[in-house]
Amino acid sequence: MKRLAVPLTAALAAIGMTVSLWLIFVNAPLQWGKNSNDTLNMSSLFFNQKIFYFHVAHAFMLFASVFVAGTCSIAFLKTRNARWDDIACAAVNVAVLFGAVVLVTGSIWAKPAWGTWWNWEPRLTMSLLLWLILVGYTLVRQFAGASADRVAAGMAIFGMVGVPFIYKMVGSDSHPASGANGVVATLGPGMKGAFWLSVVSFMCWFIALVVFRVQSIRAARELRELREAALDAGVLE
Amino acid sequence: MKKSLVTLLVVLSGSIVLADGSGSGSGSAAGSGSGSATVTPVAEPAVPTPTPAAAKDLRKTCTAAMNADPTFAAAIVKTADETSAIKRDQDIIDAHQRAAAKVAENERHVILAYAAMWILSIIFVIVLWRKQGGLNAEIATLRRDLEAALATEKSEKAKS
Amino acid sequence: MASIVTQAGRIAWKDLRIELRSREIIYTMAFFGALLVVIYSFAFPAKADLVRAAVPGMLWVTMAFSGTIGIGRAFDRERENDTMRALLLAPIPRLAVFFGKAISITALVLAVSLVCAPLIALFFNAPLFEEAPMLLLVIVLGSAGIAVIGSVFAATLLKVRSRDVLLPVILYPLLVPLFVAGTNATAALLTASPNIDGVLVSDPNFPAAWYWIQFLGFYDLAFLVLSFWIFESLVIE
Numbered sequence: 001m002k003r004l005a006v007p008l009t010a011a012l013a014a015i016g017m018t019v020s021l022w023l024i025f026v027n028a029p030l031q032w033g034k035n036s037n038d039t040l041n042m043s044s045l046f047f048n049q050k051i052f053y054f055h056v057a058h059a060f061m062l063f064a065s066v067f068v069a070g071t072c073s074i075a076f077l078k079t080r081n082a083r084w085d086d087i088a089c090a091a092v093n094v095a096v097l098f099g100a101v102v103l104v105t106g107s108i109w110a111k112p113a114w115g116t117w118w119n120w121e122p123r124l125t126m127s128l129l130l131w132l133i134l135v136g137y138t139l140v141r142q143f144a145g146a147s148a149d150r151v152a153a154g155m156a157i158f159g160m161v162g163v164p165f166i167y168k169m170v171g172s173d174s175h176p177a178s179g180a181n182g183v184v185a186t187l188g189p190g191m192k193g194a195f196w197l198s199v200v201s202f203m204c205w206f207i208a209l210v211v212f213r214v215q216s217i218r219a220a221r222e223l224r225e226l227r228e229a230a231l232d233a234g235v236l237e
Numbered sequence: 238m239k240k241s242l243v244t245l246l247v248v249l250s251g252s253i254v255l256a257d258g259s260g261s262g263s264g265s266a267a268g269s270g271s272g273s274a275t276v277t278p279v280a281e282p283a284v285p286t287p288t289p290a291a292a293k294d295l296r297k298t299c300t301a302a303m304n305a306d307p308t309f310a311a312a313i314v315k316t317a318d319e320t321s322a323i324k325r326d327q328d329i330i331d332a333h334q335r336a337a338a339k340v341a342e343n344e345r346h347v348i349l350a351y352a353a354m355w356i357l358s359i360i361f362v363i364v365l366w367r368k369q370g371g372l373n374a375e376i377a378t379l380r381r382d383l384e385a386a387l388a389t390e391k392s393e394k395a396k397s
Numbered sequence: 398m399a400s401i402v403t404q405a406g407r408i409a410w411k412d413l414r415i416e417l418r419s420r421e422i423i424y425t426m427a428f429f430g431a432l433l434v435v436i437y438s439f440a441f442p443a444k445a446d447l448v449r450a451a452v453p454g455m456l457w458v459t460m461a462f463s464g465t466i467g468i469g470r471a472f473d474r475e476r477e478n479d480t481m482r483a484l485l486l487a488p489i490p491r492l493a494v495f496f497g498k499a500i501s502i503t504a505l506v507l508a509v510s511l512v513c514a515p516l517i518a519l520f521f522n523a524p525l526f527e528e529a530p531m532l533l534l535v536i537v538l539g540s541a542g543i544a545v546i547g548s549v550f551a552a553t554l555l556k557v558r559s560r561d562v563l564l565p566v567i568l569y570p571l572l573v574p575l576f577v578a579g580t581n582a583t584a585a586l587l588t589a590s591p592n593i594d595g596v597l598v599s600d601p602n603f604p605a606a607w608y609w610i611q612f613l614g615f616y617d618l619a620f621l622v623l624s625f626w627i628f629e630s631l632v633i634e
């Protein structure tokens with residue numbers, strides 16, 4: 001089962017991504033806006049709306065990983081079981097990738113939609129701040145030596161608690177809204193399926209990467225232990 | 238939709254024909270009026286009185302001529318149909334062209350975004366993969382060396 | 398509970414007495430803050446309205462920079478003779494240790510901001526004293542937030558070699574909401590609008606200032622409670 005986890009989720013993600021690509025580019029209608037007199041016009045999104053499906057799916061995973069890392073870090077500090085720490089670390093590593101994708105695709109979207117590559121638009125700012133926390137976490141992990149796991153766990157927990165404050169701080173905005181009357185709720189019939197499929201397939205992708213990364217971290221730990229054993233046995237100088 | 242367009246066009250073309258008829262009627266009225274205008278220029282409004290009759294006659298002749306030709310109505314409907322179809326097609330083509338232009342304009346960004354996403358993911362996976370491969374290789378060699386060392390140690394102990 | 402407060406007070410008083418004898422941290426921090434203010438005067442275009450808009454930012458950047466330096470130095474003092482271990486082993490709750498440290502560092506950061514704020518007011522002709530009590534409240538809340546989060550991480554980073562670089566790497570992403578709230582509150586208090594003669598007179602935006610003060614209060618409270626919860630598991634190896 002453990003051996004199968006990565007290939008299985010990765011395969012699911014691959015199938016899901018292929019189907020959602022087809023849905024997005026062939027099946028889903030173009031995004032038409034409405035003029036004030038209720039006639040159709042080509043809104044600023046239009047074909048660019050195709051970025052939305054993957055961009056938002058990545059953003060979901062970015063936000064989710066902050067909470068995954070936070071809760072796993074709490075569990076780690078409570079139980080001192082390094083397995084929790086491995087999951088937190090892996091989730092953050094993968095989330096750094098997802099955050100990078102969110103920021104890059106977001107700013108590519110911003111160019112045609114708002115005319116600049118970057119405006120300090122609230123949700124973009126929020127993604128950037130969370131991403132910075134996660135990058136800080138990976139830096140701490142790398143360079144904090146023996147107490148890296150504790151310091152990083154603390155950072156993940158503080159970051160998680162800070163999310164509502166960051167959310168409150170950035171306030172409301174020009175970005176396509178989320179929530180009950182947001183973009184997701186107003187997606188057309190051909191769009192909703194494509195959107196949720198891409199969210200699910202990127203979740204699978206995220207899980208596959210995290211599990212893979214956890215295995216890698218565990219292998220690194222095993223290597224450290226082996227090295228110690230080898231030093232004791234005189235194999236290594 | 239199509240039917241109402243056709244009727245509209247028929248009515249339109251009919252009224253154009255009729256307007257032409259009344260136009261020529263007033264033209265003839267002006268011609269007849271110019272004669273009386275030499276007497277009293279002010280009496281102009283009174284002059285066209287014969288024109289309705291003339292126009293009516295003309296229209297009658299015209300309608301009669303049109304009715305006499307059995308293919309005429311069909312021909313008018315056909316022409317109207319064709320022009321409206323061309324116009325409709327042109328509208329559709331225009332809309333599509335505008336949409337295509339917008340898509341082409343957007344396409345660059347969409348391609349860029351998707352390319353960025355895939356490139357970042359692929360780089361990440363390759364880095365992870367290589368790291369994992371290196372780790373596994375190192376673990377394997379270390380474990381082998383360790384086992385060999387332990388084995389020799391054991392055999393030496395057994396000897397002594 | 399009462400004993401924790403008195404014990405925390407004793408630890409804070411101990412730190413402050415050491416500081417009052419050597420005056421090392423307060424002098425260096427204050428001088429550093431003053432230098433920063435001087436640098437701002439060269440860094441910003443010398444236009445009255447531009448500078449006026451930048452004053453809140455200057456105040457909070459100064460607090461952030463000199464605050465991290467002060468926090469790092471304050472904990473270095475405990476490291477040099479390994480007195481942190483003694484403190485943690487002392488027969489008092491570790492919460493008291495944390496609380497006492499947080500109080501003394503709040504006092505330090507506050508002292509430095511109270512040196513820098515008048516300097517900014519002097520150099521940039523900013524009406525910082527028009528709403529002095531409110532502004533003092535904002536600065537106290539900001540210093541407390543910096544000190545609370547700073548003490549937690551400075552204490553955990555105590556044994557780490559690269560702690561001087563890692564402290565800002567951890568603190569700044571987590572403190573962004575605090576800096577934004579502080580800057581916005583200060584800016585709201587410094588708002589000026591032209592009077593009938595076209596002369597700028599201060600016209601504080603109290604609702605906005607109050608909103609951000611509440612934000613700061615909740616932020617401090619949330620992280621204080623969180624620190625109470627996890628300080629112990631973070632500092633124990």
